[in-house]
Amino acid sequence: MRRAQTPEACDAIFLFRFEVLVHERGWVDYPGVDPAEHLVRSADDEGPGVTHLFTGSLYGRELDAVARLRVFAAGEVPETLRRNYALDRLPGVEKLGIAELGMIIAHPATERQGNLPIASLFRVxxxxxxxxxxxxLFFAVHPGMVAACGRVMGAQRYGAPAFADHSGPLVPMVIIPSNSEHHERLGSLFAGAAWKHFVLARRPRLDTSAFADRLVDELGREFSADDRWMHFEDRFYRRGVARWSFFDGLREAVIEELLARGRVRSLAVDDELFDEASAPSEMFVVLEGCFEILVGGRSVDVAGEGELIGEISVLSPAPSRTANVRALMRSRVLGFDQGALRSMTFGDPEAGYQVMFNLARFVAERFRERVRIMARLEKALEEKGG
Incomplete structure (x- = not known):
């Protein structure tokens, strides 16, 4: 892990951005694209408090991942950043020094590396x-990474609405360095550093009492150190910006058929899609935006564009739902019940087959992910017991 300290090093990072964002992802209209120089850079890339981070080698175009860290003194946060991150949800934040880690980009070829480059960027x-x-320390991630960032890095959501980016909706999160108890309880990547600075060295801690009730605790299952790496890697690369969509492989005519037979609903921020007491009569595909999923009042996941919500009700009807679901930003969903799917299957068997195949694949992917994680945890427990 290194910090770019020369103009040449920064240009290498801007070139890497161009290769990934434009060549790999095809985002030719991404803000800051310079097609003549083959660079992606903006005014936010310069100025006091800006540091460019990277993993890999600057030479020979062998970078693995890059990010931009911006540090702001109290009262100097740009309005755009304040608005995107909804900083007004954290009372007193205007009196604090804060940082933002943005432009976090990993090369697709690095996806099977052992110690994930993205996590290395966060450590620095x-x-x-x-x-x-x-x-x-603020940053924003794709909905599919929210739970992983919470468990691996001790990051927390604070009720800020998601905002749109080229990759889709992004959910704002915050890391509180001085909350050593939280990092230790989760076993986050920063537990050691937080303990060293705020317990051993007794640095002053941030008083979070003014906004503690806004913070969402992502505490979940306990993971060994190796399991945390593997879990984070899977979540970032399999469910990251190119997260699998229910619409993958469907013909345009099939998508039009779904829209015709389904019911489109629009929801504002914090609107409830359904709750645990409601009858499981519909399943939903997220067309735009993202949703938070809560079980027993605790946030367990976030569903983004192209994903399914409530699909179990179609495959295995139950008398009631198992979760509450609310919108994190202005969103639209396509809802359809068993009758609509049955009607499509009889009216257009090929279309019905494609839809049910994608539905089964989606459920199988979720199940396989959980089996894989449980197998790793079981292996870790066996090794520990041996």
Missing amino acids: AFDQCLEAGAQL
């Missing part, structure tokens, strides 16, 4: 926040 950003005195 965390250390630099401590050096600069930043009390909060």
Whole structure:
């Protein structure tokens, strides 16, 4: 892990952005694209408090991942950042020094590396926040990474609505470096550094009482260190910006048929799609936006564009739902019940087959992910017991 300290090093990072964002993803209209120089850069890439981070080698175009860290003194946060991250949801934040880790980009070829480059970027950003005195580290991730970022890095959501990006909706999250108890309880990547600075060295801690009730605790199952790496890697690369969609492989005519037979609903921020007491009469495909899924009042996952919500009700009807689901941003869903699917199957067998195949594949992928994680945990427990 390194920090770019010369103009040439920064240009290598801007070139890497171009290769991934434009060549790999085809985002020719991405903000800051310079087609003549083959660079992606903006005014936010320069100025005091800006540091460009990277993993891999600057030479020979062998970078693995890059990110931009911006540190702001109290009262100097740009309005765009304040608006995107809904900082007004955290009372008193205007009096704090904060940092933002953005432009987080990994090359697709690095997806099977052992120690995930993205997590390495966060580790250095965390250390630099401590050096600069930043009390909060903000970043935004695809909905599919929310739970992983919570468990692996101790990041927390704070009720900020998702905002749109080229990759889709992004959910704002925050890391509180001084919350050593939280990092230790989760076994986050930063538990050691937080303990060293705020327990051993007794650095002043941030008083979060003014907004503690806004923070969502992503605490879930316990993971060994190796399991945390593998879980984070799977979530980032399999469910990241190119997260699998229910619409994959469907003919345009089939999608039009779904739209014709389904019921489109629009929801505002915090609107409830359904709750645990409601009858499971419909399944939904997220057309736009993203949704938070809560079980027993605890946030367990976030569903984004192209994903299914409530699909179990179609495959195995039950008297009631198993979760509450609410919109994190302005969203639209396509809802259809068993009758609509049955009607499509009889009216257009090929279309019905494609839809049911995708539905089965979606459920199988979710099941396989859980089996894989449980197998790793079981192996870790056996090794520990041996």
